[in-house]
Amino acid sequence: MTVQQAGKGAANAFLRWWFSPVPKARIAVFRTAAYLFIPLDVLVLRPVSSAHASATSLYQPLIVGRLLHLPHPTAALIEVLRWALLVLSVAAATGRLPRLLGVTVALLYFEWIVIAFSFGKVDHDRFAYLVALAVLPTVGKAAFRDRTPSEAAGWAMRCVQLGVVATYFLAAWAKVRFGGWEWVNSATLVRAVLRRGTFIADPLLHHAELLHWAQWGIMAFELGSPLILFVKPRHQYLMVVGFVLFHLSVLATITIMFWPHVLCLIFCFLPTERLVRGGGRVAAPDGRTKSPDAAAVSSG
């Protein structure tokens, strides 16, 4: 094999990885879940932007807010954003006008989150979700019962998967950068429990060695997380379960839950098109339909 052939083979493998087809039904399911999450988030999970309406003078713009000259938020602006998000996200969840509504919702939600994060605290549970909102419109129409494998859908899901993994892997990088390698031997989890521990976590303060070991576990898990991108689907599903259990244990101990991140984690790795009953129609270019099993091979 010549160097040229090897190079071409690697380029092909790279393209196959980025654009490996995914059934469009998976996008339809993801889209509904992602857009219906917005009302839940705005009204229940993180209504903090609404609370900020009472303290807008404490606004400290992020770099992106200064670059794009985003307006200083007022109570009225926050209220308009909130209602626009509530109405348009539900409309987008129906799957109609996927590009127009998808792009509009993505921009509005981005502004909503930029405001939320401009008061002195930035969270990291939204990165993969923002990626999802950005890429979902690029797939265009996708019906629940359409199992046609699509490269556009494949790229979109791959981007969300990368966003999920980046949230873990780059968090390990940040720990090394800000906390140093001694982070694993620090008392950071003691701090977390002292600050926001639940009745489940508080007894751990008397067994600080468990929290110490947990820091090694977290670092190993975050550094190893990219594995999920390259293992077989069956192992991917098991890893998703493991990751979700990690988030649930964080919720149980310090009441922090990465809701939108976990949504992405579940819906970008699992073959959710199987949730749709009666699915299986695959549109072929000649207009006939093919049997689902022959054509709807998901490559995860």
Add this chain to the structure above:
Amino acid sequence: MTWHERLRPGSRAARLLVTAAAVTLLLTGTAFGDDDAFPFGPFRMYSTSTPPNGDVHVLALAARLPDGTWKPAQLDAGVVGITRAEAEGQAPRFQAHPELLRPLVEAHDRLRPREPRWTGVRLIQQYYMLRHRLYVGKREFTIAEWTRS
């Protein structure tokens, strides 16, 4: 290979370019940026190290009631418009400009209209002291105070 919907070479190239740009920004932010670089900043929640014999910093709030007494108050967005973490993020500003605490009192007026109106607030820096990762005691200092005149 079974039939599937393909992308045109131009569409593929555009997607790869956008991906490369986003990845580059994210890696740059992770290596050199800080929280204000969101969405391309470092994922730094719980990224700092607390020494096993160090202090855990917690910011607390006290409110002055109409009768002049002080009582502990919840430092939370639903009560004063910003969360504890946000107040901690802006703590140096509050310390340098205590008049910035005024919006917290006004936010409380709006968010909790049925409670007695506060006539002032204090930001209190608490230090939970650790020895060998175990909690051994607490010290606290007022870092900023604002009262209605």
